[in-house]
Amino acid sequence: MSWTFLSNHSHVLVCIARNPEVLLRDVAGQVGITERAVQRIVSDLEQAGYLTRGRSGRRNHYTIDRTLPLRHPLEAHRTIGALLDGVDPDDSAASGIQPAELHSSESDRGLAGASTTSPVTMTVHTGTVHTGE
Numbered sequence: 859m860s861w862t863f864l865s866n867h868s869h870v871l872v873c874i875a876r877n878p879e880v881l882l883r884d885v886a887g888q889v890g891i892t893e894r895a896v897q898r899i900v901s902d903l904e905q906a907g908y909l910t911r912g913r914s915g916r917r918n919h920y921t922i923d924r925t926l927p928l929r930h931p932l933e934a935h936r937t938i939g940a941l942l943d944g945v946d947p948d949d950s951a952a953s954g955i956q957p958a959e960l961h962s963s964e965s966d967r968g969l970a971g972a973s974t975t976s977p978v979t980m981t982v983h984t985g986t987v988h989t990g991e
Contacts, residue, residue: 871941874909874920874922882897908926
């Protein structure tokens with residue numbers, strides 16, 4: 859596979875959403891990149907506020923701020939939560955992430971009353987192939 863629709867940053871985020879205590883070595887294997895590349899991506903996500911790293915015993919525990927908008931102007935009207943829900947609708951339940959783990963409220967970002975986790979709707983058009991018979 860030479861390309862995908864999502865970036866390595868989003869792939870790492872999906873892995874962490876599925877398992878907030880995942881080892882970065884395991885993320886690297888799932889995404890298909892080096893562990894060092896995953897470390898850089900996690901650092902990027904932490905610096906931008908999308909991800910917070912804490913300790914749970916001897917392991918890291920990651921918390922995703924699902925209320926933050928996507929970074930590109932074409933997608934900025936959607937949140938990280940909407941992206942994660944679109945990729946894996948069950949990720950928040952499977953990962954054990956609770957709304958209380960969010961680092962900021964919707965009202966702090968001026969999003970009160972807005973749906974920050976609205977599902978992504980995609981329309982796929984299919985054609986009919988006529989064989990001439």
